[in-house]
Amino acid sequence: MTTGCTNGRAAGARASGPGVRLIMAKSDLEDLGRRAVDAARILAATGSAAKDAALRLTAELLEEHSHDLLEANAVDVQAAHAAGADATALDRLTLSPQRIGAMAAGLRQVAALPDPVGEVVEGSVRPNGLRVARVRVPLGVVAIIYENRPNVTSDAAGLCLKAGNATMLRGSSSALESNRAIVRLLRQALSKAGLPEDAVVLVEDVSHEAVVDFMQLEAIDCLIPRGGHSLVDSVRRNATVPVVVDGDGNCHLYVDAGADLDMALDIVVNAKTQRPGVCNAVESLLVHRAVAAEFLPRAAGAMAEVELVGDEAARAVVPGMGVATEEDYATEFLALKLAVAVVDDLDAAIAHIARFGSGHSEAIVTTDIASAERFCREVDAAAVVVNTSTRFVDGGELGLGAEIGISTQKLHARGPMGLRELTSAKWIVRGDGQVRR
Amino acid sequence: MTTGCTNGRAAGARASGPGVRLIMAKSDLEDLGRRAVDAARILAATGSAAKDAALRLTAELLEEHSHDLLEANAVDVQAAHAAGADATALDRLTLSPQRIGAMAAGLRQVAALPDPVGEVVEGSVRPNGLRVARVRVPLGVVAIIYENRPNVTSDAAGLCLKAGNATMLRGSSSALESNRAIVRLLRQALSKAGLPEDAVVLVEDVSHEAVVDFMQLEAIDCLIPRGGHSLVDSVRRNATVPVVVDGDGNCHLYVDAGADLDMALDIVVNAKTQRPGVCNAVESLLVHRAVAAEFLPRAAGAMAEVELVGDEAARAVVPGMGVATEEDYATEFLALKLAVAVVDDLDAAIAHIARFGSGHSEAIVTTDIASAERFCREVDAAAVVVNTSTRFVDGGELGLGAEIGISTQKLHARGPMGLRELTSAKWIVRGDGQVRR
Numbered sequence: 035m036t037t038g039c040t041n042g043r044a045a046g047a048r049a050s051g052p053g054v055r056l057i058m059a060k061s062d063l064e065d066l067g068r069r070a071v072d073a074a075r076i077l078a079a080t081g082s083a084a085k086d087a088a089l090r091l092t093a094e095l096l097e098e099h100s101h102d103l104l105e106a107n108a109v110d111v112q113a114a115h116a117a118g119a120d121a122t123a124l125d126r127l128t129l130s131p132q133r134i135g136a137m138a139a140g141l142r143q144v145a146a147l148p149d150p151v152g153e154v155v156e157g158s159v160r161p162n163g164l165r166v167a168r169v170r171v172p173l174g175v176v177a178i179i180y181e182n183r184p185n186v187t188s189d190a191a192g193l194c195l196k197a198g199n200a201t202m203l204r205g206s207s208s209a210l211e212s213n214r215a216i217v218r219l220l221r222q223a224l225s226k227a228g229l230p231e232d233a234v235v236l237v238e239d240v241s242h243e244a245v246v247d248f249m250q251l252e253a254i255d256c257l258i259p260r261g262g263h264s265l266v267d268s269v270r271r272n273a274t275v276p277v278v279v280d281g282d283g284n285c286h287l288y289v290d291a292g293a294d295l296d297m298a299l300d301i302v303v304n305a306k307t308q309r310p311g312v313c314n315a316v317e318s319l320l321v322h323r324a325v326a327a328e329f330l331p332r333a334a335g336a337m338a339e340v341e342l343v344g345d346e347a348a349r350a351v352v353p354g355m356g357v358a359t360e361e362d363y364a365t366e367f368l369a370l371k372l373a374v375a376v377v378d379d380l381d382a383a384i385a386h387i388a389r390f391g392s393g394h395s396e397a398i399v400t401t402d403i404a405s406a407e408r409f410c411r412e413v414d415a416a417a418v419v420v421n422t423s424t425r426f427v428d429g430g431e432l433g434l435g436a437e438i439g440i441s442t443q444k445l446h447a448r449g450p451m452g453l454r455e456l457t458s459a460k461w462i463v464r465g466d467g468q469v470r471r
Numbered sequence: 472m473t474t475g476c477t478n479g480r481a482a483g484a485r486a487s488g489p490g491v492r493l494i495m496a497k498s499d500l501e502d503l504g505r506r507a508v509d510a511a512r513i514l515a516a517t518g519s520a521a522k523d524a525a526l527r528l529t530a531e532l533l534e535e536h537s538h539d540l541l542e543a544n545a546v547d548v549q550a551a552h553a554a555g556a557d558a559t560a561l562d563r564l565t566l567s568p569q570r571i572g573a574m575a576a577g578l579r580q581v582a583a584l585p586d587p588v589g590e591v592v593e594g595s596v597r598p599n600g601l602r603v604a605r606v607r608v609p610l611g612v613v614a615i616i617y618e619n620r621p622n623v624t625s626d627a628a629g630l631c632l633k634a635g636n637a638t639m640l641r642g643s644s645s646a647l648e649s650n651r652a653i654v655r656l657l658r659q660a661l662s663k664a665g666l667p668e669d670a671v672v673l674v675e676d677v678s679h680e681a682v683v684d685f686m687q688l689e690a691i692d693c694l695i696p697r698g699g700h701s702l703v704d705s706v707r708r709n710a711t712v713p714v715v716v717d718g719d720g721n722c723h724l725y726v727d728a729g730a731d732l733d734m735a736l737d738i739v740v741n742a743k744t745q746r747p748g749v750c751n752a753v754e755s756l757l758v759h760r761a762v763a764a765e766f767l768p769r770a771a772g773a774m775a776e777v778e779l780v781g782d783e784a785a786r787a788v789v790p791g792m793g794v795a796t797e798e799d800y801a802t803e804f805l806a807l808k809l810a811v812a813v814v815d816d817l818d819a820a821i822a823h824i825a826r827f828g829s830g831h832s833e834a835i836v837t838t839d840i841a842s843a844e845r846f847c848r849e850v851d852a853a854a855v856v857v858n859t860s861t862r863f864v865d866g867g868e869l870g871l872g873a874e875i876g877i878s879t880q881k882l883h884a885r886g887p888m889g890l891r892e893l894t895s896a897k898w899i900v901r902g903d904g905q906v907r908r
Contacts, residue, residue, distance in 0.1 A: 075825070079848050158870055164859060166869050173881050174851070255881050270711045276882040277713075297904040304906035388512070410899050411516050414611070422601060422902025431907070432603050432898065433595055444610050444692050444895035445713040446883035458881035461869065462847050465859025467734040469741035470868070 058239035060247050066235055067202070067253025070175045073230035074200035078172050082149040084227050089145035089192055091223035093138035096188065099219060100134045106215035107184060114182075114208045122311075127182045127209055137188045137216075140436070144192045147435040150453045151198045165464040170457045172198030174255035178438075179204045179245065179269070181261050184212035190258075191220055191234045193438045197456035199255075200233045204248055207240035214238070249273040256446075256456075260439055278451065281442030283313030283394035284366045285424045288383040288409070290400035291322040295329050297421060298399040303336050304423040305397065311368045313440060314395050314427045318363055318373045320383045326376045327351045340370045347376035363390045380405050384412050393442045395419055395427040416442055416449035495676035497684050503672055504639070504690025507612045510667035511637035515609050519586040521664050526582035526629055528660035530575035533625065536656060537571045543652035544621060551619075551645045559748075564619045564646055574625045574653075577873070581629045584872040587890045588635045602901040607894045609635030611692035615875075616641045616682065616706070618698045621649035627695075628657055628671045630875045634893035636692075637670045641685055644677035651675070686710035693883075693893075697876055715888065718879030720750030720831035721803045722861045725820040725846070727837035728759040732766050734858060735836040740773050741860040742834065748805045750877060751832050751864045755800055755810045757820045763813045764788045777807045784813035800827045817842050821849050830879045832856055832864040853879055853886035 058066075077085070096103065107129040114127055150170050157167035176199045178190045187203055194201040205213045213236055221231040237248060245268070249257060254275040259265050266279055287305055289298045305316035321329055326347060334342055334352045342348075343358035355374070362373040363386075377383045387396050397419035398409040410418045417427040427449065429437025434452030441447040447455035495503075514522070533540065544566040551564055587607050594604035613636045617623045624640055631638040642650045650673055658668040674685060682705070686694060691712040696702050703716055724742055726735045742753035758766055763784060771779055771789045779785075780795035792811070799810040800823075814820045824833050834856035835846040847855045854864040864886065866874025871889030878884040884892035 075849070075851070078851070160868070160870060164863060164868075168886075171851075274707045276880055278882065294904070300904060300906050308907055406901075412512070414512070414515070414608075415897070417898035417900055420899075420901045422900060422905045423907050425907040426601060426900055426902075426905070427898065431597070431601075432900070433597060443713055445715065448895050449605075449898045458885050460852070461854035461864065461886045462857075463854055463859060463863055463869070464843075464857045465863075467731070467737060468859045468863070469737050470745055470860050470862040 058244055063247050067251045069232040070200040070202050070235055071253045073232035074174045076230050077198045077233055085195055086145040088223045088227035088229055089141045091226050092220050093141040095219040095223055096134055096138045103215050106211040109211045110209050137185050140189055141192045144196050144436055150457050155459050162468050167462045168459045169462055171460045173458050175200045175253050177202040177254045177257045179259045182206040182209045184209050187213045187216045197453045202235050204237040246272045278441050278447055279443045280439030282366045282392040284392040285316050285395045286318045286387050287316045287397045288320040290405050291324040292402035293399040299336055301423050302333055305425055306372050308425055310370050314424045316424055317367050320375050320377050323376050323378055340372050342372050342374055344374035348374040387413055395424040397424050495681055500684050504688045506669040507637040507639050507672055508690045510669035511611045513667050514635045514670055522632055523582040525660045525664035525666055526578045528663050529657050530578040532656040532660055533571055533575045540652050543648040546648045547646050574622050577626055578629045581633050581873055587894050592896050599905050604899045605896045606899055608897045610895050612637045612690050614639040614691045614694045616696045619643040619646045621646050624650045624653045634890045639672050641674040683709045715878050715884055716880045717876030719803045719829040721829040722753050722832045723755045723824050724753045724834045725757040727842050728761040729839035730836040736773055738860050739770055742862055743809050745862055747807050751861045753861055754804050757812050757814050760813050760815055777809050779809050779811055781811035785811040824850055832861040834861050
């Protein structure tokens with residue numbers, strides 16, 4: 035297997051013993067890219083039925099072969115354990131029958147969503163009689179660089195396939211055996227559904243040199259890096275292909291002078307503690323000076339498990355609260371830690387968010403309509419949230435059906451990216467011999 | 472003037488004598504970026520009235536000060552002439568009262584267009600009662616790198632301003648005096664309209680080092696390079712900010728077996744000769760073998776001023792036609808030259824376009840509905856065109872009102888980019904205390 039791609043079951047089984055790490059020549063990567071482009075061309079002209087069949091077949095195969103998947107995954111988990119991976123990393127890496135079931139269910143759910151391809155986005159007849167329409171089409175080849183959760187392999191490939199795209203997957207080296215096993219099943223299902231296997235390819239060379247080559251592969255129409263700071267930085271520096279950044283979530287909750295403090299308490303507890311390790315959890319709490327003395331002690335009492343750090347005014351009303359540094363305000367903790375600041379007014383809250391926010395999700399709790407409107411207008415983020423939890427900023431919760439990530443950039447997709455964000459649009463111009471004068 | 476920016480009229484007049492070339496420290500560029508970001512924040516919360524007033528005031532100032540503009544432009548033209556610029560370059564660079572009038576008219580036209588900001592793109596109520604909407608907002612800071620046509624300075628800044636964006640302009644060194652003069656008037660108009668002058672800034676350091684720093688300036692939300700291959704390549708290699716590429720147009724016209732040959736003749740003549748120097752002109756003609764012997768001699772006769780080069784089959788029916796090389800088929804001539812190929816069928820035409828096309832505009836002439844449908848579905852380009860001229864692929868002609876360029880990438884904007892393509896969308900999520908379980 036010279037291309038480094040999982041070429042269906044037999045080839046994959048021949049080449050990939052535990053611990054086998056492939057080094058790929060740049061020309062092999064280019065070849066893999068060309069195959070994905072060819073597959074994408076076929077997928078673009080494929081109707082929903084075949085794509086949905088492939089998704090459902092993959093779900094079946096994942097369930098049928100869950101024993102093989104667990105075996106492949108055990109090799110990864112063992113190696114990660116031996117290499118000293120921490121508990122969080124091991125948990126993310128580990129598959130279970132339940133997690134495989136969730137992957138299958140996710141694929142069936144995507145199969146049931148409406149196909150975005152072919153949707154007429156807009157259309158009109160021009161004064162000269164030209165019929166003009168913009169029609170949704172697949173992006174082409176979507177590349178995903180991601181970390182060690184093997185479920186991303188089927189989730190991402192499933193969404194891309196539904197939107198008519200070929201997918202180039204580049205997962206973590208620590209999940210290579212798991213990813214090989216999952217991609218093998220995806221390719222089997224594609225083949226059974228009469229679609230090109232190369233609609234899903236795995237880049238098996240997980241070396242650092244290869245990842246830069248990958249970010250510059252001409253075949254790629256859209257690269258989505260899903261990972262931490264260093265990955266996103268590397269993509270910003272090195273990528274020459276179009277990118278959508280699934281970025282950090284340094285999210286704020288601002289409790290206004292006019293807030294319903296009971297509501298604010300429910301929301302801050304939910305936004306901080308319901309799932310602290312995700313990007314739409316809150317990392318900083320801003321409280322208007324007028325309500326700080328009343329609200330902050332209640333908040334501290336309601337989140338005893340959360341480490342609070344704050345400015346002088348916050349510490350004055352919550353005994354024992356640690357000191358918040360500038361760095362704390364700039365940090366996405368992804369943990370049970372919350373930075374607190376007391377602000378003089380809405381302007382100060384907006385300025386704090388403009389300075390420290392990452393443009394993900396920013397919330398206000400207020401009963402004052404003018405404050406809510408100004409916050410919505412002036413806070414520059416993918417999502418602004420009024421009187422509810424930032425945890426709702428999620429593709430499923432906002433009605434997209436599923437999401438491949440949450441974009442913190444402003445081009446192409448902002449906020450949760452669903453199927454539609456995995457498409458482009460093509461102009462179709464039909465005439466009867468019109469020429470331009 | 473340490474920042475290298477045209478700080479209004481007086482400062483600009485003090486610092487910019489003919490031939491003055493500023494070298495900007497990276498920190499000065501960053502400072503300029505920060506000022507644009509601050510201006511963008513104000514613009515984002517500015518209604519249409521003030522933006523339109525600034526556009527109309529700029530139009531007035533351009534007309535009032537056309538004598539000053541012509542003087543500044545004469546300095547550039549003289550220097551370009553002395554440096555040996557060719558006739559085309561000199562023509563692009565030269566302003567005239569008519570061209571200044573067209574710039575003013577363009578700004579008034581943009582002022583009259585509907586404001587894209589605030590448009591609700593979609594909205595719904597979720598099962599838990601959350602009111603969810605996606606609302607159009609400005610991108611923020613839009614940067615344009617462009618060549619020597621000074622009218623781009625007011626055209627681009629005008630469109631960006633209407634869409635609520637601050638603009639950072641980086642024109643050609645050869646147009647620096649003209650651009651300084653135009654930007655000075657834009658900033659005067661902004662100030663008179665009560666808007667921040669830094670909503671339009673000119674990067675006056677036109678050195679090659681500075682352009683790479685510019686492509687990596689964190690302040691920029693969207694960079695649009697408008698220029699040739701080498702600029703676009705440099706942006707692809709060096710930019711770390713989000714980019715929309717205004718790319719090449721290696722456009723094809725395919726004359727199908729079932730084409731109305733009279734119609735095909737009108738269209739090819741129009742698409743090739745009406746304005747050969749623009750990106751939506753046709754560069755290659757593909758003709759179905761069944762009609763080549765009849766059509767090609769007629770086409771050659773109708774375009775005597777066009778240099779035709781072709782493959783063997785084309786040359787067999789058009790005596791004296793030159794030999795087309797692979798490179799000819801890959802070249803955007805932007806001149807009265809046309810590469811011709813005879814193809815066996817629609818598949819061969821689609822394959823030729825897939826190989827040589829630049830993803831801009833691709834046309835078919837046919838009476839056969841199945842051919843038209845397959846061409847529309849399978850050709851991967853920003854615009855597919857049936858029975859009309861590729862010259863219509865243009866923001867004005869397609870109903871966008873105006874355009875800032877034509878994107879050949881698939882992310883964010885594909886095809887003509889109007890005001891809407893200069894915006895992003897923000898999620899607004901409103902609740903009544905909902906939390907996630």
